[in-house]
Amino acid sequence: MTNHTPQVFKSQLAKINDTYMPQIETQLRGNGIHMTEYQRTVVINAISSINEMLVKEALSIGDIDQSNITQTLMNVAALQLNAAATPREVYFIKRNQKNKDGNKIQVIEMGIEGDGNDAILSRFGRNIKTVHRHWEVRKGDEFTYPGYAGLEVTPPTWLPKGEGEVIRVVYPIEYNDGQVEYFISEREDVKSNLLAHMYNNLMWDSKKVDKKAKIKEFAENHSLDEILNSEDMQTLGNISPAWKEPQSREAMIVRKMRNRIVKKIPKDFSNAYIQSVVESVEDDFAARQYSRKEAEIIEEINGNANKEILDPELIEEERPSNVNEDGEIQETVFDETDVSTADVEDADPYA
Numbered sequence: 177m178t179n180h181t182p183q184v185f186k187s188q189l190a191k192i193n194d195t196y197m198p199q200i201e202t203q204l205r206g207n208g209i210h211m212t213e214y215q216r217t218v219v220i221n222a223i224s225s226i227n228e229m230l231v232k233e234a235l236s237i238g239d240i241d242q243s244n245i246t247q248t249l250m251n252v253a254a255l256q257l258n259a260a261a262t263p264r265e266v267y268f269i270k271r272n273q274k275n276k277d278g279n280k281i282q283v284i285e286m287g288i289e290g291d292g293n294d295a296i297l298s299r300f301g302r303n304i305k306t307v308h309r310h311w312e313v314r315k316g317d318e319f320t321y322p323g324y325a326g327l328e329v330t331p332p333t334w335l336p337k338g339e340g341e342v343i344r345v346v347y348p349i350e351y352n353d354g355q356v357e358y359f360i361s362e363r364e365d366v367k368s369n370l371l372a373h374m375y376n377n378l379m380w381d382s383k384k385v386d387k388k389a390k391i392k393e394f395a396e397n398h399s400l401d402e403i404l405n406s407e408d409m410q411t412l413g414n415i416s417p418a419w420k421e422p423q424s425r426e427a428m429i430v431r432k433m434r435n436r437i438v439k440k441i442p443k444d445f446s447n448a449y450i451q452s453v454v455e456s457v458e459d460d461f462a463a464r465q466y467s468r469k470e471a472e473i474i475e476e477i478n479g480n481a482n483k484e485i486l487d488p489e490l491i492e493e494e495r496p497s498n499v500n501e502d503g504e505i506q507e508t509v510f511d512e513t514d515v516s517t518a519d520v521e522d523a524d525p526y527a
Contacts, residue, residue, distance in 0.1 A: 192223055192237055200249050207449035215253045222252040225259040226268050226284055233270065235282070241275070244283040254453045256299065257292045265292030289431070293438040296454070301349070302442040308348040310437075312430060315340025322358050332358055341401075341426060345433040349441065359441065361433040367400045369432045374413030387412050400429070 200219060201211045223237075226245075230236060237245060248268070252259070257266035267287050275281050288296070298307045313319050316339030323330035332346060347359040374391055378384040391413055395403060403409050404420050418424045445451035 189224060189227060192227065193220055196223065196246065196249055199246055200253055203246075203250055204253060204449075208447055209254065209449065211253065215256055218256055218258045219249050219253050221258055221260040222249055222266070222268070229268055229270065235270075239282060240270070241281045241283050244281075248284050248286050251286055251453050251456075254447075254450050255288075255292075255296060257288065257295060261291065263291045264289050265295050293435055297438050297441060297443065300443040300445050300450070302444045303352045304349060304441075305352045306350040308350060310434060311346040311348075312342045313344045313346060314338065315343050319344070321360070329356075329358075331356070332360075342430050342433070345430065345437065347434075347437050359437045361436045363429060363433065364400055365436055366429050366432040367395065367403070369436075370400060370403060370415075370419060371395055373419065374409075374415060377414040377416075 197216070197219065204211050204215075226248075227237060230239070252266060255266075258264070259266050259268070265288070267289060269285050269287065271283055271285050272280060273283055294307060294310075297304065301307065311334055313334055314337065316337040318333070318335035318337070320333045322332045334346070341363070343363045345361050348356055349359060350356050371391065375388060378387055381387060391409065394406070394409060398406070404415065404425065409415065410420055418428050443454075445454065
């Protein structure tokens, strides 16, 4: 009887994990972070999520810039964001861009979902003991705002009825000293997020100046929902389905209210590398915004170039006395009596 040594066939996903995990663990250790089992889990979930996205586009991880993939997975591990969590904490999209040599490459861009911001706040919030579950207060609910008498705080009250849209979000944050603070964001606060979305959609529109003016005028006298319900505004601002469709509108508005609260609460990062990761994500966003603005300026310059030709006004200069009408210089004859000796002697050569 012949003994056969069983062959171990690894799935493609397992091979990908084996390729990237040692690199990530080594680089994190070099930045003073010892990889935990949970960080391994979030990296595996991130690889699975990225791979699933690429397969739908008939691509593989090998088609993506490798330094970008490694850095993205390191960011996920450092921030401990779980792509498999429900609701999810992080998502990934593919973008095309050029590298420093001008060659086109494909990269993965990481985005943090609402619950991802909660997770970051729970881990790194300054002196925060507990981030309690946020309240989603609906239009038909009974709600009273917190009151303040000196340092004494009267907590808000909330009696859910489950009727109407969510009109505010409340985050009860408990600090290490036992103090509880209530952070509140209102539905109408999200109007500024929607307007930013609409303005960005007009970046390459040749009539963006007029359209922005109409949007601004309408927004001054109408609520968030009135803007979203207006067919003219939907068309004018090219509002995306995620904002205007009934099945996704509420989720979008609630997520924006939550983000407006969580992002402004101070955080302390235990490791300089982790802090740099958060800042790099923010810097990437700022860089994209700057590039868009720069492109907008260039577009306006190109659009207005040579539209108006200015002919410089001719200035008539007085013709020197020793030049005739034909432009010829005549020989000048000096009269010695024109210059007195006294004038020469009294003249200050440094005046």
